[in-house]
Amino acid sequence: MTSDPSRATPAASTTASSLRTGLRMLNAVLERELSGRTGFNVSRLADEVGIERSKASRTAQELCEKGYLQRRDDTTLRVAEAFLATAASLGPGWLRGSRPVLRRLAVAHGASARLSVRDGVLVRLLRAESAAGLAEPWLTRASLVTPCWCTGAGRALLLDHTPREIAGLLDGYELIGVGGPRAARSAEELVLANARDRAGGVVVAHGEFEHGVSEYAVPVRDALGHIRATVTVLGAQRDLLAREKALRADLTGAAATLASLSGLGPRTSGAPRTGAAGTR
Numbered sequence: 001m002t003s004d005p006s007r008a009t010p011a012a013s014t015t016a017s018s019l020r021t022g023l024r025m026l027n028a029v030l031e032r033e034l035s036g037r038t039g040f041n042v043s044r045l046a047d048e049v050g051i052e053r054s055k056a057s058r059t060a061q062e063l064c065e066k067g068y069l070q071r072r073d074d075t076t077l078r079v080a081e082a083f084l085a086t087a088a089s090l091g092p093g094w095l096r097g098s099r100p101v102l103r104r105l106a107v108a109h110g111a112s113a114r115l116s117v118r119d120g121v122l123v124r125l126l127r128a129e130s131a132a133g134l135a136e137p138w139l140t141r142a143s144l145v146t147p148c149w150c151t152g153a154g155r156a157l158l159l160d161h162t163p164r165e166i167a168g169l170l171d172g173y174e175l176i177g178v179g180g181p182r183a184a185r186s187a188e189e190l191v192l193a194n195a196r197d198r199a200g201g202v203v204v205a206h207g208e209f210e211h212g213v214s215e216y217a218v219p220v221r222d223a224l225g226h227i228r229a230t231v232t233v234l235g236a237q238r239d240l241l242a243r244e245k246a247l248r249a250d251l252t253g254a255a256a257t258l259a260s261l262s263g264l265g266p267r268t269s270g271a272p273r274t275g276a277a278g279t280r
Contacts, residue, residue: 042077106233152203152209155217156203175187182207
């Protein structure tokens with residue numbers, strides 16, 4: 001298995017680098033706006049974050065298209081609705097509140113419990129809690145990124161995606177050689193794995209990220225049924241199999257609690273939303 005999954009492919013590495021650039025730009029725009037001073041245009045923003053103006057222009061355009069930034073009439077930039085909505089749902093209050101939820105899961109099942117979100121083809125870890133002595137430090141590091149196609153968390157975040165959407169998301173990525181022995185090696189295999197788990201609302205991934213390791217993951221949904229995050233329990237397959245029934249119930253309850261903490265809304269069970277692709 002690749003020791004650092006975030007560098008599994010050149011495309012994945014490029015995605016992570018673009019994300020970091022985008023976040024730096026968003027942070028600079030927000031701080032400027034909060035200061036009360038005149039906002040940055042693209043050229044001044046490029047100078048502020050220390051990147052080439054052509055790259056800043058491309059990234060700013062993408063962020064505007066996704067609704068994270070907005071251009072004023074004077075060409076300066078401001079944070080927009082999508083950024084504010086994301087910040088509200090993934091804010092520090094939610095993360096702080098998630099700690100006891102994850103801790104209870106970890107202790108109850110002698111495993112690692114995680115809260116993650118999707119970033120394109122990557123899964124980004126927001127918080128992890130582990131039973132004593134179980135987790136390697138790099139596996140519980142906040143902002144750890146792993147591929148979506150060979151992790152339980154990643155598959156849960158894609159649980160509402162159609163086959164066409166999954167194929168489009170993974171287009172150009174080399175799946176072979178990444179993950180554990182039972183990882184999906186094609187978009188078609190990923191679609192089949194999610195079809196198997198969709199009815200129960202709980203993704204079960206045995207040996208998909210690492211040999212002998214199992215992940216049980218449940219999506220966290222908003223009031224409209226959109227998948228916004230996932231809560232996962234990860235541990236030795238031989239240990240978790242014996243606890244599967246209780247684990248499924250506890251994860252479903254944890255997803256509901258996390259959704260209520262974040263203000264996402266009442267509809268938070270693992271049951272999939274019909275005819276929708278979930279978070280983009």
